[in-house]
Amino acid sequence: MKKTIITVVGKDTVGIIAKVCTYLAENKINILDISQTIVDDYFNMMMIADMSIAVKAVSEVSDDLDKLGKEIGVVIHCQREEIFNSMHRI
Amino acid sequence: MININEVLETNKMIEKENLDVRTITLGISLLDCIDSDLSRLNEKIYNKITTVAKKLVPTGNAIEKEFGIPIVNKRISVTPIALIGSAACKTSEDFVTIAKTLDRARKTVGVNFLGGYSALVSKGMTRADELLLRSIPQALAETELVCSSVNLGSTKTGIDMDAVRLMGDIIKETAERTKEQDSIGCSKLVVFCNAPDDNPFMAGAFHGVTEADAIINVGVSGPGVVKNALESVRGASFEVLCETIKKTAFKVTRVGQLVAQEASKRLGIPFGIVDLSLAPTPAIGDSVADILCEIGLEYAGAPGTTAALALLNDQVKKGGVMASSYVGGLSGAFIPVSEDQGMIDAVNAGALTIEKLEAMTCVCSVGLDMIAIPGDTKPSTIAGIIADELAIGMVNQKTTAVRIIPVIGKTVGDSAEFGGLLGHAPIMPVNPYSCDAFVNRGGRIPAPIHSFKN
Numbered sequence: 001m002k003k004t005i006i007t008v009v010g011k012d013t014v015g016i017i018a019k020v021c022t023y024l025a026e027n028k029i030n031i032l033d034i035s036q037t038i039v040d041d042y043f044n045m046m047m048i049a050d051m052s053i054a055v056k057a058v059s060e061v062s063d064d065l066d067k068l069g070k071e072i073g074v075v076i077h078c079q080r081e082e083i084f085n086s087m088h089r090i
Numbered sequence: 091m092i093n094i095n096e097v098l099e100t101n102k103m104i105e106k107e108n109l110d111v112r113t114i115t116l117g118i119s120l121l122d123c124i125d126s127d128l129s130r131l132n133e134k135i136y137n138k139i140t141t142v143a144k145k146l147v148p149t150g151n152a153i154e155k156e157f158g159i160p161i162v163n164k165r166i167s168v169t170p171i172a173l174i175g176s177a178a179c180k181t182s183e184d185f186v187t188i189a190k191t192l193d194r195a196r197k198t199v200g201v202n203f204l205g206g207y208s209a210l211v212s213k214g215m216t217r218a219d220e221l222l223l224r225s226i227p228q229a230l231a232e233t234e235l236v237c238s239s240v241n242l243g244s245t246k247t248g249i250d251m252d253a254v255r256l257m258g259d260i261i262k263e264t265a266e267r268t269k270e271q272d273s274i275g276c277s278k279l280v281v282f283c284n285a286p287d288d289n290p291f292m293a294g295a296f297h298g299v300t301e302a303d304a305i306i307n308v309g310v311s312g313p314g315v316v317k318n319a320l321e322s323v324r325g326a327s328f329e330v331l332c333e334t335i336k337k338t339a340f341k342v343t344r345v346g347q348l349v350a351q352e353a354s355k356r357l358g359i360p361f362g363i364v365d366l367s368l369a370p371t372p373a374i375g376d377s378v379a380d381i382l383c384e385i386g387l388e389y390a391g392a393p394g395t396t397a398a399l400a401l402l403n404d405q406v407k408k409g410g411v412m413a414s415s416y417v418g419g420l421s422g423a424f425i426p427v428s429e430d431q432g433m434i435d436a437v438n439a440g441a442l443t444i445e446k447l448e449a450m451t452c453v454c455s456v457g458l459d460m461i462a463i464p465g466d467t468k469p470s471t472i473a474g475i476i477a478d479e480l481a482i483g484m485v486n487q488k489t490t491a492v493r494i495i496p497v498i499g500k501t502v503g504d505s506a507e508f509g510g511l512l513g514h515a516p517i518m519p520v521n522p523y524s525c526d527a528f529v530n531r532g533g534r535i536p537a538p539i540h541s542f543k544n
Contacts, residue, residue, distance in 0.1 A: 007097055035093070036094070046097050062155055062156070063155075077101065077158050078158075079156070079157055079158035081092065082348055082352075083100065083157040083345060083348060084092045086347065086348040087341045088092065088099075088100075088341075
């Protein structure tokens with residue numbers, strides 16, 4: 001499994017999750033888990049996604065999501081899971 | 091499974107606290123390029139660097155994007171050129187042609203800096219070593235991003251005072267040759283005692299002769315992350331303080347380890363070491379001096395500074411060592427003046443002097459770094475400052491270094507502008523009394539005794 005972590009941070013508005021999920025579905029990226037929280041009035045969402053059968057490379061998806069985030073006024077990052085595992089798990 | 095708070099913590103470190111991988115440095119051995127014909131030697135050097143390092147920058151950029159962690163510099167270090175050029179170079183000008191080749195190769199592969207225009211003369215100089223030393227001013231003035239370093243002493247050999255005295259002149263001449271840009275040439279030149287073979291940081295990086303043909307070394311950085319973590323434990327005991335630094339250093343180093351392994355895998359080049367250094371930049375919030383203030387000092391340089399720095403340096407190592415499978419390089423807190431806004435503020439406030447900085451270098455890496463001094467400082471005085479700093483390294487069995495910039499045409503009260511990562515620096519006063527008779531004696535300082543420690 002090729003896991004990536006997608007984070008969305010910004011002011012809450014209608015349809016953020018819908019737009020991100022639509023993009024992921026179109027690119028054959030499977031969502032394994034979603035969680036969200038509010039920090040300092042900002043909407044924070046995290047998705048764990050599986051990119052094993054994704055049509056694009058992580059770097060390309062990262063660029064696309066960055067662009068999509070700008071369109072809807074939020075910041076979207078797509079990062080490989082290893083960076084978080086290495087920092088927070090021994 | 092990773093939870094949202096952990097993810098947000100990591101991303102906060104990257105976005106708000108300047109966590110980054112400071113450098114991926116590719117060490118390349120040039121020993122197999124040695125040739126007695128100068129033009130053939132230059133051609134072989136160019137071909138080897140541009141072949142081995144071809145994929146370094148694109149690979150670094152790809153890792154940066156996939157993991158979402160900035161990798162600020164991609165650099166190359168090579169075998170000390172005094173060794174590589176010794177068969178072919180008959181004059182200092184011959185050595186300068188190699189510097190130009192290195193700069194050309196660096197440009198082709200697109201790395202930020204190339205280090206290794208170096209000589210190792212801790213016990214004595216060969217003819218080639220001396221030619222290289224004498225070529226440094228011209229080489230640094232006529233190339234853009236080639237860095238030079240000279241190892242002048244070690245705990246096992248003592249200090250080569252002839253070379254120290256010569257470097258006083260060389261540093262001054264390098265300053266003269268680049269006086270239009272505030273003597274910036276000197277920012278690319280560092281002298282060492284106990285220079286490590288695997289240091290990924292500039293200007294002192296070179297690829298030691300004990301290393302493999304090519305190797306990946308990584309330097310991490312995160313002064314801002316440590317400072318932010320310490321904000322939450324203000325007023326707490328030393329135990330809590332130390333635990334917080336250790337945990338933070340662990341997290342920061344794990345990122346470096348991950349990037350190093352990934353780069354090594356993709357480039358097919360073995361992973362060497364992670365350098366556990368806290369390396370500041372002139373950016374606000376990316377300062378080692380600010381950490382010292384957060385520990386409880388009004389300014390870096392106040393009484394207590396050496397103790398605070400000793401504690402910081404030790405905890406960073408303790409946290410970092412467990413996070414990485416191989417640790418090396420300089421590994422400690424850097425205290426450059428021009429590259430750290432907190433240090434600059436301390437100098438401007440009158441809290442920090444060269445003498446205090448010298449004391450601080452006894453407990454951290456790496457030495458008197460990026461210090462601007464008056465342009466009319468005598469070469470023998472510069473040699474004296476170097477000798478003092480190297481003596482600290484020699485006796486304490488640690489690496490020490492001097493990267494000092496006599497800014498031609500400027501004096502105390504002025505400021506030197508270097509730009510970019512090198513920052514700017516107020517000119518610091520130097521003790522005006524002479525050491526001519528000391529540094530002009532000639533010969534070496536013998537190696538220190540290793541027993542009877544008190």
